[in-house]
Amino acid sequence: MEEPQGFFSTGDGCVGDTVTERCLVESKEPVSHVQLACGLCFCAFPLDGNELCVWSTKDPSYQPLILRGHRQPITAVTFGNTVSPLLICSASQDYVMLWSLDECRQKVLLASPLLSLLVDEKSKQLVAGCADGQLWVFSLVERHHYRCVTRVDLKKKRETFSRRVESRLCSLPEENRRPRAHGLEKGEDMEGSLPVLSLAPCDLSLLLSSECGCLPSESAPCLWVGSSAGLLILNLANFELEGVLRYKDFRSLSIQVAGSCAMMSKAGEQKAICLLTSMFGCQIAVLEIRLAALMRSRQDLGAGRSLSVLPRGCVLSTSPLHFRIAEEHRTPPAPQRRTVQDQPLVFHSKVRSSGYATAPHVTMFSPKTNTRNNGDSPSRRRSSHRWCVTNLHFSYSFYAGDGRWLACGLANHLSLVFRADLTGTPAVFSGHDGAVSTVCWSHDGRWLLSASLDGTPRVWSLRRAELVLCVGRDLFPKPIQSAQFYYLDAFILCSSGPELQLLKCHIDTSKDEIRRYKQKSRCRPVFRLPTAGPTEITSLSAVNDFYSYLVLTAGRDKTVEVFDLNAGRSAAVIAEAHSRPVHQICQNKGSSFTTQQYQVYNLFATTATGDGIKLWDLRTLRCERRFEGHPNHGYPCGIAFSPCGRYVASGAEDRHAYVYELGSSTFSHRLAGHTDTVAGVAFSPSAPQLATTTLDGKLQLFVAE
Incomplete structure (x- = not known):
């Protein structure tokens, strides 16, 4: 396998705007009367007789991929039906071969010469730098078998960093703008590649902790990356750049292109030393770098933010959250701040220990297969039905207060409520005319809210298993994507198109007795907020367990927007939160059975197909950690926070569920036993249990040992 040189030609177009010739290949052997393979993402054809050439129509980094193995001329090529892994089959007179394009591509990329290696003891990761500007990060955690965590393209990371700094500079007032660096001038060409010449640890704990208010020990490890064009600081938690220094931006430097380099910085010091040699000359230079000045552009990105999930003042009289109770004609008490003391993350003494706060076992989660009958009739045993589940959520039960119920929405217009141990026959709630997109429990556990693509949110009574409120679809111009109870069940939040209601x-x-079929429940619109851009809201999240003014939304244009309903406006927008549209946003809402430090409630996570999971902090509006390792390339798999706030669970396409610790970028548990893609996950609020659902409609329960 290799990437051929010299016989491929590309162009932007040759016949006006109607037809564009994307690729022209010259083969030494004729390829007429040969079965070819063509798809929207890839094309495959024989080359020079016995070589298989794969061309990507979307990803330029695939151009082109040559697969060798046949001895006789290839006569037929076809693609497989699955997206992950993407398979291709080639046939000749001697062999019929099946190739995995993802594995073949990784082997080609790893063929680039390794120029540098580094082992980070804190994160237990091995980092390898290649001549093509790629960083490969491998996990050294026990039972991970040195698996690849991620691959970092330094060129793309630096371009993204430059765009963010440029956007920040443009948003500042004219008098506060600092002079632009030469590398940020519009239209300047970037270097072709950034060969990784050297790697070294970089301690930024003092700078990072002073910005976000966390302890130095909680700061993520960072890495010096030395290349021929400059120095970069990479955060090993979120795999984002913290700082960029380009040699050509400083005209006084004698070396503009480095041939080799070495870096050194000491913990607690405000400066670093870099030793450079010239690529084309005999110069050797020693540079002294002031870290505070280098990090200034990064710190400006989150400057001036004062967002918090916990309210910092009383509700305003002009706020849409300011309402009056008709019976008492009085204003409700001001939102109370959840005050908890710093103490170990354990459950109340009345509830059995959840296992979340203890050290993880080798098999923390395992399928629950020994469910007792407890004298129930056969009809109350574990259900063997298959359901097409689209959403999953544990309830906060009003009756027992221990999360006894499990609700899920279905693609066949129904909603089901199971017992938390998945025994017995579920209660069925019918009435929607479209697939149920969202299910959500009220804070007191009495009501179940369901929203459907038919444009009608409905509220159901759990005790009577009947409809108590149906909101007309005339209030929503487009289908409802997300809905939930809000502000201690006082409101209902809905997203419809580019609008939050x-x-x-x-x-x-x-x-x-006379009009028994007429509902006495009522609902009226209070406030509407459009998004910053004309984009559809794909997911929303807000805390309902205590008073909070903030609502988080994710858009199809890859943005995350924060709304302050106390002020009745948009408070912040995170552009390019992911490389693809965000399909779920999830907050660390905690549980009434656990205690957390109040700062932890400002954490939230987002996920996008093919772009992993990102952990964000509202205080900085920055990605603080990135979780990768679960295959998620074609289907939007769900995520969930554990009640203790220490874990994030995610579904995956390899028939497994993954559990990540917030302090590590690699998964701590990989839960097997599924028969299809894991589409949804949910933690129990009171017990160490994780429920999962797959595309073939099976629910499964895992219990911490």
Whole structure:
């Protein structure tokens, strides 16, 4: 396998705007009367008789991929039906071969010469730098078998960093703008590649902790990356650049292109030393770098933010959250701040220990297969039905207060409520005319909210298993993608197209003997907020367990937007949060059975197909950690926070569920036993349990040992 040189030609177009010739290949052997393979993402054809050539129509880094193995001329080529892994089959008179394109591509990329290696003891990772500007990060954690965590393209990372700094400079007032570095001038060409000449540890704990308010020991490890064009600081937690220094930006430097380099920085010091040799000359230079000045552009990205999930003041009289109770004509008490003391993350003494706060076992989660019957009839045993589940969420039960119920929405217009141990026959709630996109429990556990693509949110009574409120679809111009109870069940939040809607609801289940079929529950729109751009909201998240003014939304244009409903406006926008549209945003909402430090409630996670999971902090609006390792390339798999706030669970396409610790970028547990893609995950609020659902409609329960 290799990438051929010299016989491929490309162009931007040769016949006007109607036809564009993307690729022209010259083969030594004729390829007429040969079965070819063509798809929207890849094309495959024989080359020079017995070589298989794969051309990507979207990813330039694939151009082209040559697969060798046949001895006789290839006569037929075809693609497989699965997206992950993407397979291709080639046939000749001697062999029929099946190739995995992802594995073949990784072997080609690893063929680039390794120029540098580094082992980071804190994160237990091995970092390898290649001549083509790629960084490969491998996990050294036990039971991970040196698996590849991620691959970092330094050129793309530096371009993204430059765009963010440029955007920040443009948003500042004219008098506060600092002079632009030469590398940020519009239209300047970037270098072709950044060969990794040297790697060294970089301690930025003092600078990072002073910005986000965390302890130095909690700061993520960083890495010096020395290349021929400059120095870069890479964060090993989120795999983002913290600082960039380009030699050509400083005209006083004698060396503009380095042939070799070495870096050294000491913990607690505000400066670093770099030794350089010239690529084309005999010069040797020693540079002294002031870290605070180098990190200034990075610190400007989060400057001036004062967002917090916990309210810092009373609700304003002009706020849409300021409402009056008709019966008492009084204003509700001001939002109370959840005050907890710093103490170990354990459950209350009345509830059995969850296992979340203890050291992880080798098999922390395992399938629950020994469910006892408890004298129930056969009809109350574990259900063997298959359901097409689209969403999954544990309830906070009002009756026992221990999360006894499990709700899920279905693609066949139904909603189901199971017992948390998945025994017995589920309660069925029917009435929607479209696939159920969202299910959510109220804070007191009495009501279940479901939203459907038919444009109608509905509220159901869990005790009576009946509909108590149906909001007309005339309030929503487009299908509802997300909905939930908000502000301690006082409101309902809905997203419809590029708009966030706040509804005030009043639920009354009493019956009138004369008009018993007429609902007394009512709901009215209170406030509407459009997104910053004309993009559809794909997911929303807000805390309902205590008063909070902030609502987080994710858009199809890859942005994350924060709304302050106390002020009634948009508070912040994170552009390019992912490389693809964000399909779920999830907050660390905690649980009434656990205690957390109040700062931890400002953490939230986002996920996008093919772009992993990112952990964000509202105080800095920056990605603090990135979780990769779970295959997720074609289907939007769900994520969930554990009640203790120490873990994030995710579904995956390899028939496994993954559990990540927030302090590590690699997974701690990989849960097997599924028969299809794991589409949804949910933690129990009171017990060490994780529920999963797959595309073939099976629910499964894992219990911490």
